[in-house]
Amino acid sequence: MCLAAGSGCRCYGRWLCTASGKLAACNVHVAPGLGNAMGSLYTAHMSGSPLIITAGQQEQGHGLTEPLLYGPLVEMARPVVKWAFEISRVEDLPRVIRRAAKIATTAPTGPVFLSLPGDVLNAVAGVELATATRVDTLCNPPRRAVSDRRAHPSANNPMILVGSEIISSDAQRKPSNSLKR
Incomplete structure (x- = not known):
C-alpha cells in the first residue's frame, strides 16, 4: 500500500x-x-x-x-x-x-x-480492552454565529455561507430554519 x-x-x-x-x-x-x-x-x-x-x-x-x-x-x-x-x-x-x-x-x-x-x-502482552466510549462529533455553533431573520428584517434574499462541516455535523437544516419568515 x-x-x-x-x-x-x-x-x-x-x-x-x-x-x-x-x-x-x-x-x-x-x-x-x-x-x-x-x-x-x-x-x-x-x-x-x-x-x-x-x-x-x-x-x-x-x-x-x-x-x-x-x-x-x-x-x-x-x-x-x-x-x-x-x-x-x-x-x-x-x-x-x-x-x-x-x-x-x-x-x-x-x-x-x-x-x-x-x-x-x-511483542506479546496481556492487555485488557476497555469498554467503548462514544465521541460526540456534533457541536452547536454559538448563538451569535447563526443570525436569524429578525436580525436583518429588510433583507429580501438573505444568504448564509457555511463550510463543509455542516454536513459532518448533521446541521443542514439549522441555517435554513433561521431564515424562514
Missing part, C-alpha cells in the same frame, strides 16, 4: 468521513510510505477528514544506526496532523489507538499519525 496509499487514503478517507461521518484508517510502509502520503495528509488536514494513519518503524534503538528506510516519522508527520505519536510499549497500544480515534473525531476533525516500531508490534 506504499505507493498508492496517499491517494487511496485521501480519496477513500475523505469520501468515508464526509459522506458517513465515520473515522477512516490507513497504513503506509515506513518513512518512504509516509513521504509519499504527505500531500494526501495535507489535504486530509485542510479538509478536516478524521483519519488514523499508521506507519511501521524500525525497532527502537536502531535509530542511531540509521537503518535502511528509517526516518523520524513523528517529526515528519507532525506539521500535517492533529496529533503524532510513537508507541513505545505494546501495553499502551489499546489506549493510544483510542486516544488517536478520539482526537481525530473531535471537532475540528482531522488526521492523526501513529508510528509503530517493529519490536512493539512483535
